[in-house]
Amino acid sequence: MIKCIIFDCDGTLVDSEYLCNLGLEIKLKEYAVTQSAEQLMILYKGMKLAYVLDCLQEAHQISFKDDFIPTYRAIVENLFEQSLTPCEGVFDLLSRIKLPVCVASNGPKDKMLKALQLTHLSSFFKNNLYSAYDINSWKPDPGLFLYAAKKMGFKPEQCLVIEDTLVGIEAAKAGGIRAVLYDPHELHKETLHKNTSEQLTIKHMKELEVLLLAD
Secondary structure, eight states: OOOEEEEOSBTTTBSOHHHHHHHHHHHHGGGTOOOOHHHHHHHHTTOOHHHHHHHHHHHHTOOOOTTHHHHHHHHHHHHHHHHOOBOTTHHHHHHHOOSOEEEEESSOHHHHHHHHHHTTOHHHHTTOEEEHHHHTOOTTSTHHHHHHHHHHTOOGGGEEEEESSHHHHHHHHHTTOEEEEEOTTOTTHHHHHHOSSOOOEESSHHHHHHHHHHO
């Protein structure tokens, strides 16, 4: 029986994946790199920022300046303030479910908190925000989800992870935690079709309510 829900943040609770990659697109133009936000999302969705930057530097034979990450994050923060919205159905879902909930993200805690505040979701989670930066463990390593479950006071098998990336799903499964893939635009449909193992997938948060009631 599910006793706790662990949500990813970007792309699961808040519609931020495009904005984060748009910020990267803008920043990369300073280095004469013209990859679009859409292309970057396909290549690096859900991955650790440091890994993404290493890949970009190698692929384009460039070297980022020391201020790349802070200036990139400043661009993203500005985009968030202008355009960030909660994912469709999230507010209603959180308003109705009675189970303990938390957030476990590969992103820094201050970015996570700002995103939840801007979208009026922060009150649902209070201080139950867990960042990979706090424990030095990033998805697809299961450490972050296991840490979140422990901090919430539950065993892995008592938790359910909601993720929008296959990297996050891999992390949950590696930790022995059940996982649901939130894929509203069916971005992962082709990949899942090629995979022999089944993955529970939803396109709208209202489907999660049905799953929880059936558990």
